[in-house]
Amino acid sequence: xxxxxxxxxxxxxxxxxxxxxxxxxxxxxxxxxxxxxxxxxxxxxxxxxxxxxxxxxxxxxxxxxxxxxxxxxxxxxxxxxxxxxxxxxxxxxxxxxxxxxxxxxxxxxxxxxxxxxxxxxxxxxxxxxxxxxxxxxxxxxxxxxxxxxxxxxxxxxxxxxxxxxxxxxxxxxxxxxxxxxxxxxxxxxxxxxxxxxxxxxxxxxxxxxxxxxxxxxxxxxxxxxxxxxxxxxxxxxxxxxxxxxxxxxxxxxxxxxxxxxxxxxxxxxxxxxxxxxxxxxxxxxxxxxx
DNA sequence: CTCGGAGCCTGTCTGC
DNA sequence: TGCAGACAGGCTCCGA
Numbered sequence: 001x002x003x004x005x006x007x008x009x010x011x012x013x014x015x016x017x018x019x020x021x022x023x024x025x026x027x028x029x030x031x032x033x034x035x036x037x038x039x040x041x042x043x044x045x046x047x048x049x050x051x052x053x054x055x056x057x058x059x060x061x062x063x064x065x066x067x068x069x070x071x072x073x074x075x076x077x078x079x080x081x082x083x084x085x086x087x088x089x090x091x092x093x094x095x096x097x098x099x100x101x102x103x104x105x106x107x108x109x110x111x112x113x114x115x116x117x118x119x120x121x122x123x124x125x126x127x128x129x130x131x132x133x134x135x136x137x138x139x140x141x142x143x144x145x146x147x148x149x150x151x152x153x154x155x156x157x158x159x160x161x162x163x164x165x166x167x168x169x170x171x172x173x174x175x176x177x178x179x180x181x182x183x184x185x186x187x188x189x190x191x192x193x194x195x196x197x198x199x200x201x202x203x204x205x206x207x208x209x210x211x212x213x214x215x216x217x218x219x220x221x222x223x224x225x226x227x228x229x230x231x232x233x234x235x236x237x238x239x240x241x242x243x244x245x246x247x248x249x250x251x252x253x254x255x256x257x258x259x260x261x262x263x264x265x266x267x268x269x270x271x272x273x274x275x276x277x278x279x280x281x282x283x284x285x286x287x288x289x290x
Numbered sequence: 291c292t293c294g295g296a297g298c299c300t301g302t303c304t305g306c
Numbered sequence: 307t308g309c310a311g312a313c314a315g316g317c318t319c320c321g322a
Contacts, residue, residue, distance in 0.1 A: 054317095079301090174314095302314090
């Protein structure tokens with residue numbers, strides 16, 4: 001499940017492999033994926049590869065008209081990954097690659113988009129604004145304590161659910177939402193708009209720290225994340241709560257719990273994340289609703 | 291406007 | 307061993 005750190009890892013790697021290469025074409029093997037090639041596609045050269053939210057963006061520039069740019073966007077969805085084969089490596093025929101959705105060819109190699117669950121997307125765009133997410137990227141300078149405060153204000157959503165909203169902050173998914181809240185010692189059911197100054201400050205700090213550390217470890221691998229060389233990430237060794245239900249908390253020894261929030265697994269430590277206070281709050285709220 | 295739930299999709303796990 | 311059903315979660319859409 002590629003989130004911000006995984007996509008960042010892929011984009012950085014891909015930049016090293018792809019920058020300066022000429023685009024040669026695309027083959028699509030999934031009828032759900034509609035990839036319309038831009039005009040004069042083979043005149044395009046890769047300028048850079050970067051991340052926008054959870055999307056990998058390949059910036060292409062026309063050789064003839066340097067002002068003319070196109071953007072190839074790839075969203076990996078849940079199970080998608082990109083595999084790069086340099087020209088000297090033998091490329092498997094498309095039927096031999098399971099779950100191959102699309103194949104992009106460049107003058108020095110081939111980029112395979114593989115996605116078992118078909119939640120991924122890809123396409124060419126003429127304007128970057130079309131695919132620029134509304135939310136703030138927590139790794140940029142736009143993400144400030146003030147900005148976070150303003151975003152959180154008045155929201156009645158549970159903070160864990162709130163963190164997954166891409167129209168507020170971009171890039172945080174289920175793994176890092178649980179990990180960030182654990183590091184910030186905030187209960188996942190707390191209403192986002194009710195966090196106090198101290199909690200917002202902790203949330204701000206841990207959001208930056210957790211994502212930064214995950215990027216340093218090249219992301220988290222569970223069942224399927226791979227980088228463009230097929231290597232796994234290393235952050236799963238540093239997880240405190242995610243996928244650790246029933247195991248002891250590394251800080252306080254309490255048993256880590258798994259509960260569902262809007263159909264998604266939330267992992268948290270009842271010891272570190274102040275469950276008792278929250279429970280009574282919840283009970284009071286339920287009584288009021290009843 | 292906000293919020294919650296359904297639906298997409300398929301490999302993997304669990305229970306019979 | 308084999309099968310059925312539940313589960314996982316990225317996102318979008320729809321309705322309250």
